[in-house]
Amino acid sequence: MEITFKGKPVALTGKPLRVGDAMPDFSLTDSSLATVRGAALAGVRVFLTVPSLDTDVCDAEVRRFNEEAAALPGVSVFAVSMDLPFAAARWCGAAGVKNVRVLSDYKDHSFGRATGTRLEELGLLTRAVFIVNQSGKIAYAEYVPEVADHPDYAAAIGCLKTQFV
Template identity: 65%
Template sequence: MTITFKGAQLTLCGSPLHAGDRMPGFVLIDQDLKEVDSRKLSGTRIFLTVPSLDTGVCDQEVRRFNQAAADLPGVSIYAVSLDLPFAQSRWCGAAGVNAVRTLSDYRDHSFGRSTATRINELGLLTRAVFVVDAGNKIAYAEYVPEVTNHPDYDAALSAVKKLIGRPS
């Protein structure tokens, strides 16, 4: 799959995921440097994949989902990046983000490889959104074609609201 960054064509490692696929397994690192195994995550989940929390679009995206969380009872939202857990913790504190859990893929890149979100040329994660149901099936998948653009917030939030039986 090909995406662009400021117009330059880049390649994602792996096969892209689609609605209807099962969410693959991975291990991420939390702010306390503890492993988070995807097999222990349950319920309806949103995974936001961002290049770095310290960039404008990523910051705005995670803040937007943090605000939306109030209307999504029982939904777990995760922002995944290659930022070190210490940087993620600092960013969350400064941004006032408390409804989105940040997780890092810095250690072994298992999330980036299994979800085809790792940018081959840059070694960063691309911007993507995955909505996953309680049965671990992907209900919505978006790989944003231009990394510097925002995802389709309305489509992602509509997909999760449909899963939890809330009007869009």
């Protein structure tokens, strides 16, 4: 799988996830600086990995999932970036995002390594979407080939609507 950042090839750290794989465990930090363990999360989960909430595409992506996917019953949506928890909380407040929980991988980078989304040379996460079912298995995985592009919203939302709602 080739990923580019503004047209330049970049390498991902970790093994990419595929449909049917178990969602690996990880630790992230929430806006109150509490540790969130992946193993403690349950139900249908959507993980959006984005380079930074303060960029146009990331902003639009999280806002769209805030409106569409988060309105689906029983679905939890998480936006994961390397943004510091304080910056992520500020962004959510300014953007009016209340249905997506923002989490940071800044501390130990375990999410990026566990999901194959860490762009080591940039210190960021690549753009990806993972949908995890109630059993902890990957039901949908998309690594966006160009980090600056949008994910396939129709495919991700379609997966949620056909498999989980």
